[in-house]
Amino acid sequence: MAEEHHKRPVKMPQLNIKIIRLIAAFVVLVLLILRIHNVALESQLGASTWLRLSVSGLIIGGMYALIAIGYTLVYGILFMINFAHGEVMMIGSFGGYFVFEAFNAIPVTLHDGTQISFLNAQPVIAILLAFLIGMGIAALTGYFLEKIAYRPLRGAPRLVPLISAIGASIFLQNAGQLLFGPQRRQYINPVIIDRGLGWQIPIAGTKVLLTYSGIFSLVLSATLMVALYLLVQRTKLGRAMRAVAQDKRTAALMGINVDKIISQTFVISGALAGSAGVMWGIHNGLTNYFVGFLPGIKAFTAAVLGGIGNIPGAMIGGLFLGIVESIGPAALGIDFQLQDVIAFSILILVLILRPSGILGEALTEEKV
Amino acid sequence: MMMLDVQGINVYYGAIHALKGISFHLNEGEIVALIGANGAGKSTSLSAISRVISTRSGAIFYKGESIINTPPQDIVTRRIIQVPEGRRIFPRMSVVENLEMGAYIHNDRGKIEKNMEAMFARFPRLRERRKQLGGTLSGGEQQMLAIARGLMAEPELLLLDEPSMGLAPIIVEQIFDIIQDINQHGTSILLVEQNAQMALSIANRGYVLETGRVVLEGSADDLLDNPHVQEAYLGGGG
Numbered sequence: 016m017a018e019e020h021h022k023r024p025v026k027m028p029q030l031n032i033k034i035i036r037l038i039a040a041f042v043v044l045v046l047l048i049l050r051i052h053n054v055a056l057e058s059q060l061g062a063s064t065w066l067r068l069s070v071s072g073l074i075i076g077g078m079y080a081l082i083a084i085g086y087t088l089v090y091g092i093l094f095m096i097n098f099a100h101g102e103v104m105m106i107g108s109f110g111g112y113f114v115f116e117a118f119n120a121i122p123v124t125l126h127d128g129t130q131i132s133f134l135n136a137q138p139v140i141a142i143l144l145a146f147l148i149g150m151g152i153a154a155l156t157g158y159f160l161e162k163i164a165y166r167p168l169r170g171a172p173r174l175v176p177l178i179s180a181i182g183a184s185i186f187l188q189n190a191g192q193l194l195f196g197p198q199r200r201q202y203i204n205p206v207i208i209d210r211g212l213g214w215q216i217p218i219a220g221t222k223v224l225l226t227y228s229g230i231f232s233l234v235l236s237a238t239l240m241v242a243l244y245l246l247v248q249r250t251k252l253g254r255a256m257r258a259v260a261q262d263k264r265t266a267a268l269m270g271i272n273v274d275k276i277i278s279q280t281f282v283i284s285g286a287l288a289g290s291a292g293v294m295w296g297i298h299n300g301l302t303n304y305f306v307g308f309l310p311g312i313k314a315f316t317a318a319v320l321g322g323i324g325n326i327p328g329a330m331i332g333g334l335f336l337g338i339v340e341s342i343g344p345a346a347l348g349i350d351f352q353l354q355d356v357i358a359f360s361i362l363i364l365v366l367i368l369r370p371s372g373i374l375g376e377a378l379t380e381e382k383v
Numbered sequence: 384m385m386m387l388d389v390q391g392i393n394v395y396y397g398a399i400h401a402l403k404g405i406s407f408h409l410n411e412g413e414i415v416a417l418i419g420a421n422g423a424g425k426s427t428s429l430s431a432i433s434r435v436i437s438t439r440s441g442a443i444f445y446k447g448e449s450i451i452n453t454p455p456q457d458i459v460t461r462r463i464i465q466v467p468e469g470r471r472i473f474p475r476m477s478v479v480e481n482l483e484m485g486a487y488i489h490n491d492r493g494k495i496e497k498n499m500e501a502m503f504a505r506f507p508r509l510r511e512r513r514k515q516l517g518g519t520l521s522g523g524e525q526q527m528l529a530i531a532r533g534l535m536a537e538p539e540l541l542l543l544d545e546p547s548m549g550l551a552p553i554i555v556e557q558i559f560d561i562i563q564d565i566n567q568h569g570t571s572i573l574l575v576e577q578n579a580q581m582a583l584s585i586a587n588r589g590y591v592l593e594t595g596r597v598v599l600e601g602s603a604d605d606l607l608d609n610p611h612v613q614e615a616y617l618g619g620g621g
């Protein structure tokens with residue numbers, strides 16, 4: 016008798032939670048489909064609008080993906096969420112900003128006597144340098160972040176580095192405000208990647224503008240993602256990173272300097288976040304000390320959505336989140352400013368319904 | 384010539400005193416067995432030599448030089464290679480990638496390829512499964528992969544931790560044949576085993592560990608004849 020009493024309350028809630036989850040998922044799905052169906056019937060939006068929203072979602076999604084890779088790489092190796100990662104992106108964004116600003120201040124006189132800035136006289140050099148500097152100082156920030164805020168806490172309970180990460184995030188934000196001021200700063204693009212100019216693509220009678228800045232960002236983020244994937248899969252450094260992620264002690268027995276690989280992981284994550292920061296500035300035209308906060312949390316959402324610790328998952332999660340939050344408000348017929356609500360609703364739903372994400376394996380005891 | 388000399392090392396896991404001043408040595412070309420029950424400190428001794436756990440006191444000399452302050456990756460570059468307990472294959476890497484991890488300290492592509500070919504010749508099962516993920520191999524295959532991975536570093540001293548654990552007797556025989564063969568090709572071997580009979584049958588000398596201390600040492604034949612060893616580790620009587 017006593018045993019039976021003991022058993023029941025333990026078993027029942029587990030079953031209930033599963034059923035409730037299923038019902039909740041089903042209800043959410045039905046409501047969403049109904050809503051989208053109704054909106055689509057009434058909608059005045061043409062194909063060109065949907066294309067425009069998808070493309071802009073894909074562009075932003077590429078940046079989320081680059082940042083999300085950083086979350087996932089660090090989680091894969093240290094099982095911690097680097098909450099200061101958004102700030103690393105912010106610092107990268109300022110790196111690119113100052114390069115463009117400096118180049119813009121140098122006047123150049125052409126042969127026919129017209130004066131233009133060095134920025135537009137040598138746009139390729141300017142863009143290259145903006146990304147090199149932006150990625151470089153973001154990588155440095157990542158390196159020192161790990162050295163100062165996380166390495167001394169290696170071996171501490173998992174909550175401790177997490178708190179340190181939040182502290183580092185607040186510190187970097189305020190350091191950014193102190194160094195760069197609280198005001199928004201306008202990103203000056205070279206004309207070849209202007210935000211207002213682009214190709215006109217004719218769709219269903221109207222034309223859709225694909226801006227140079229957007230296409231540039233999309234191509235660059237895709238290139239960087241392929242490069243990272245090859246680095247992780249094909250190179251010795253990539254293999255060492257995977258070995259450290261799978262089993263640190265055995266990795267050390269192979270002659271891998273585990274601390275060095277962890278540092279290099281932070282450097283790579285930082286560089287990718289820095290590139291996203293420069294792209295963010297080029298595409299949106301603005302940067303300030305707070306610019307990394309929202310993309311940082313959204314990219315975290317994307318990493319969780321794809322399955323934290325899984326690199327292709329972070330890429331897919333980032334692109335998916337970018338598109339959904341861009342199309343979502345129009346598809347649901349709600350205000351455009353509610354796109355953040357959509358992104359974070361996804362985070363909550365994923366955490367409730369499938370915490371391991373799209374591509375994530377079931378979380379084991381060791382990793383939780 | 385004395386290759387490895389461990390002198391009175393003490394290791395603590397928190398409040399637990401795991402190694403209580405253990406001393407042993409290994410001469411070049413030897414197979415030395417550390418035998419003892421679970422928790423006697425055998426694996427801890429190997430990890431102390433590999434420097435993946437820290438010692439509180441004592442000294443370790445390799446070829447006459449102290450390695451007590453050498454980080455684990457430099458132990459590997461000095462060709463002291465550990466094949467850890469429970470194989471510790473990288474589960475989400477293929478057989479080939481696991482072997483390449485073993486050769487991490489080497490950069491000569493040609494030599495790595497040559498060594499890998501030698502491993503496939505020695506362990507034909509691994510060649511059949513070269514593209515398969517390490518986590519999907521059977522226990523015996525994983526042990527072979529673990530040893531092959533260790534050999535990829537071209538060890539001068541091989542530290543083998545419980546190579547027979549969880550394997551069928553026929554596979555244990557195979558593994559021990561391979562260990563003898565590796566030794567005959569010039570690699571010194573420090574072998575940790577619970578299977579004392581097997582270990583002492585191929586070893587030159589042995590040490591018996593009990594609760595963090597060396598309680599007996601001697602030639603393998605003497606230990607096999609020792610009544611205490613027979614009673615405690617060889618199933619009694621004899």
